[in-house]
Amino acid sequence: MKLAQSFCLKLFFTLLLSHYCLSAHAEVDVDAAKALAKQSNCFRCHGVDKDKDGPAFTKSAAKFKADPKAAEKLLHHLTSGETAKFPDGHEEAHTILKVDDAKEMNNLIAWILSL
Numbered sequence: 001m002k003l004a005q006s007f008c009l010k011l012f013f014t015l016l017l018s019h020y021c022l023s024a025h026a027e028v029d030v031d032a033a034k035a036l037a038k039q040s041n042c043f044r045c046h047g048v049d050k051d052k053d054g055p056a057f058t059k060s061a062a063k064f065k066a067d068p069k070a071a072e073k074l075l076h077h078l079t080s081g082e083t084a085k086f087p088d089g090h091e092e093a094h095t096i097l098k099v100d101d102a103k104e105m106n107n108l109i110a111w112i113l114s115l
């Protein structure tokens, strides 16, 4: 009985660890990214695949596809309040995304770039 228990425990932690390692690398948490985008009002001006005042996220993904500095540029875009040009011609500072955890921010950027 004891032996079986400790085997199960080992198996559990091995699975947990491999899951954690995998997700720490490349996997995007789509639900978390969407939730953050929603909560930050991104969808007011961006559709996933539909232009609103801002370009569709799929368009931005295509634009940055071949750019090795894509994530860096988007991080700058989302944290600096740089000037954004609206379709009606006016310009205003782009929304600054505020999150406590850099991982959440990087996850949102990785999601947009994955589209």
Ligand code: HEC
Pocket: 037, 040, 041, 042, 043, 044, 045, 046, 053, 054, 055, 060, 063, 074, 077, 078, 083, 084, 085, 086, 087, 094, 095, 096, 097, 108, 112
């Ligand atoms: C008030 C409207 C508005 C909100 C809210 C908004 N954006 Fe934008 N966004 C724009 C506009 C307009 C542009 C186009 C800027 C330009 O081309 O100068 C833009 C551009 C972008 C781009 C493309 C940048 C590039 O360099 O091509 C990304 C990615 C983006 N926004 C992501 C987001 C995210 C993520 C959020 C939520 C934190 C967000 N936006 C919130 C209006 C908005």
